[in-house]
């Protein structure tokens with residue numbers, strides 16, 4: 054099984070402490086209310102440390118989160134509310150004896166599926182686990198923006214009371230495969246004595262065009278009912294890195 058997020062997981066919440074999960078959950082709730090208001094049960098794919106799931110549970114949805122990294126699931130399970138559960142599973146091959154009204158996959162999880170077979174397997178699995186007219190909502194890297202803006206080296210530093218972490222991201226662009234391999238080096242510094250160590254992880258990310266998602270949807274029993282800038286709701290353009298797709302299950 055792919056090992057990315059194994060080491061990264063313990064620093065994940067600090068690295069993304071600037072991410073506005075409550076605003077994202079309000080956005081998702083609005084999409085569900087617009088396209089399938091009677092929805093109650095949500096399946097989250099790539100649920101990470103459980104931030105979205107717990108906030109959605111507060112809004113009275115029942116949620117099951119599937120996540121490949123056992124380390125991320127352990128963190129999620131420590132903080133879960135009563136109508137949420139998290140399980141270690143690979144979204145390309147899960148099989149559970151439950152059905153759902155909405156499948157969600159947030160913060161580019163689908164972009165982690167870099168080969169066509171993994172995408173087809175995941176979409177078919179989602180289709181199998183959705184109720185009639187169920188929604189599949191996800192955000193992915195947008196090809197037009199990746200080609201126009203071009204990923205660059207970036208550095209991000211964050212700190213809590215115990216550690217300071219500096220993450221360097223070095224992207225390698227594979228134009229023929231629509232994949233950007235993001236190589237992370239994370240420097241962790243203990244504030245009490247300055248002890249420093251490094252970890253490295255590689256995250257290959259695929260980006261998608263609208264016709265590609267439409268083809269994938271068509272081949273796996275869905276229709277694309279809408280796409281827009283994730284959170285901002287603008288029409289996708291060359292400046293829109295993350296695009297949200299809303300698919301409906303066809304019977």
Ligand SMILES: C[S@@+](CC[C@H](N)C(=O)[O-])C[C@H]1O[C@@H](n2cnc3c(N)ncnc32)[C@H](O)[C@@H]1O
Nearest residue numbers: 058099100101120121122143144159160162165
């Ligand atoms: C950027 S994180 C997003 C986590 C969470 N959705 C959030 O918004 O914080 C991507 C997550 O997708 C998970 N993931 C990637 N590929 C997966 C797969 N095939 N099966 C299950 N989880 C996967 C990773 O382990 C990681 O937790």
